[in-house]
Amino acid sequence: MTDKPLTRNITIGEPTDLSAYEASGGYQAIRSTIGKLSAADVLDMVKDSNLRGRGGAGFPTGMKWSFVPMDKTPDGPKGHKYLVCNADEMEPGAFKDRLILEHDPHQLIEGMILSAYTIDADIGYIFIRGEYHTAAKRLRDAIMEAKLKGYLGENILGTGYSFELYLHSSAGRYICGEETALLNSLEGKRAIPRAKPPFPQVSGLWGRPTIVNNVETLCNITHIVAFGADWFKSLGLGDDSGTKLFGVSGRVKNPGCWELPMGTPIREILEDHAGGMQDGYELKGFLPGGASTDFLLPEHLDLAMDYDTIMKAGSRMGTGTMIILDDKTCPVAMVRNLEMFFARESCGFCTPCREGLPWIYNILDDIENGRGRPEDIEILERQGAFIGAIGNTHCAHAPGAIEPLSSALKFFAEEFNQHIEEQRCPYSHASGPKSGRTH
C-alpha cells in the first residue's frame, strides 16, 4: 500500500511501460475483480470510498455511476454502453492529468477497464486534447500493449467480459471539456453542450447510457478496488477521501504538481511544496482550482484544500491547481486575460454567453487601458449577476467565467476604482501589448 497511489510509478522521463506497470502490481486489480466480483460489489466499493469527481465539479463518482441502467441490454450495436475518459485538460492553470497520461498510461487503462466493468460498458473512449501529442502516442502504445496481453478487447483474460478502448484526439476548443459537449464532439459534431435531462448516464453517446469521468477520477478506481474503500478514506485528512494532484503556478519559487492528501492546508501546498513566493513578490490572492474559480486571499491560506471547505469559503477547489496573483501584477489585467479566454472559448450557442462575455472583456480592456467609466463597475456587476446565474445560460461556461470576475470586483474594488479615477493602470507592466477586442 502507498500513500501516493496516483504517482507511485511516476518518475519524470520515460513512461511506465507494461512490464514496469505489472511489476508494481499493475493489472492485478482486474484479475481479482472481473468475473470474481459482481458489478454491484464494485459499485458499492466506489460508493463507500466517497470518491468525488476530480475534473472540478466534485460530484460523487459512485452516485454518478448508479444512474446507469443495469438491466440486461440487447446484444449488438443497440446494446452498447459507453465509458468516456475526459482527458481534454484545458482549464487555464491546470496541468495535472498530463502528468499521468504521459508517464503512467496503463494506470488510466486499468482504471477504465474496472470502471467499465462496473457499469457494464463494452466500449470506451479516451477523449484527449489535440495538443497532447506525447500523451496520445504513449496512450496508443499502451492500449496496443494491453490488447496484446489480453487486458483489453474480446473476452478479457478469459472472463467473458469484453471491453474495447479507443483514443480520440480532439481538434481543440475548451468547451469540449463540458461532458455533453464532449459527447457531441465524439459524435463528430460541433461541441455544443446538450440540454439536461436526459443525463448522459441514461442517454449519452449516440443515445446510449454513458459515463464521462476525468483522468484522475478513473485512475483512483484501480487503487480503491485494490486496497479498499476504508484505505482510500484514510488517505484524506478531513472528510474528503483520497489523495489529490495539487498544483501551483505563478510567481512562486518552485511551481509544480504534487500528489498530497485531500484536505492538505493551502499554506502547506504553497509554502512547503511550491517553496513560497519568489523573492520580491508578495501573495495578493489566488484562484484555488483553475480559471473558473473565485479568487481567495492570503487570509484563506490556512484552509484545507477539499471540496467542502473551499466551497464554504466562497470558491471552488475545481481542478486543485492554484494560480497565484502576486502584488506586482494588476488584478484588472489578470481578470481581463481570464475573460478574453472565456469570451473566445464560448461555443456561441446561447446569447448571454456569446454576447455577454465579449462585452465584459471589452469593458475590462477599457478600464485597464485608461478608458474606464464610473458606470462600468455597475455594468460588470449586473452582467455578472445575470450570466453568472445557473439557468440563464445553456451550460456552466458563463457562470464559470463570472467566478473570478465577481470575486475580483469584491476583493480588488480599490484597484478597479483607481484605474477608472486615474484613467490609467497603476502597475508597471501596463505598457504591455494591447490585446485587442474579441469582437
Add this chain to the structure above:
Amino acid sequence: MNLAEENMISALSEQEITEIEEEISHLPNRQSAAIDALKIVQGYRGWISDESLIAIAKILQMSTEELDGIATFYNLIFRYPVGEKVVLFCDSVSCWLMDGDKVCAAIKRKLKIDYGETTSDGKYTLLPVTCLGDCDHAPAMMIGEELHHDLDAANVAQLFDEPGEKAS
C-alpha cells in the same frame, strides 16, 4: 454514386480514404468520423481546402455546409493554408502571469508576423492557444508537435529558423 461524385472523392489519396474508412468502421454512422476525417486529411496536406472539404463530405455522406460548420468550429482545423509549422502560443493566465506577452512580442518581432499570419517564407503560422497544461514551466508554446517551455523573451527567437533556412 455518379461519376461527378466519384471525381470529387478522388481529390483525396487512397491512403487518406483508407484511414477515414478505418475510423468509420468502429463508429455507428459515417458522420461521426467527421473530426477524425478532417484531421487525417489535414495531417497530409496541412489544411482543409474547399476541394478536400467537398471530398470528405461525400465520403461521410453529409452536406458540405454541415461539415464546414464543424471544420470552422474547431481551432485546430485550418480552413486556410498555414505554414510548415503552426506555432501555438499559450495566452492563458499562468503564462500571462509569467510575462508571456513579452515572449510573444519577441516571437512576433522575430517572425515579423502577428497572430493569424504566416511568415513570408511559408515556414511558420502563429496562433494563440488555450492553456497547454504546462503551467509550472510557463510561458509555454508548441512549434508543430513539439512543446517548448520556460520561455524567455531574451532568447526565444533562437527557437526559430532564420527566414529562408531549411526547416530543422
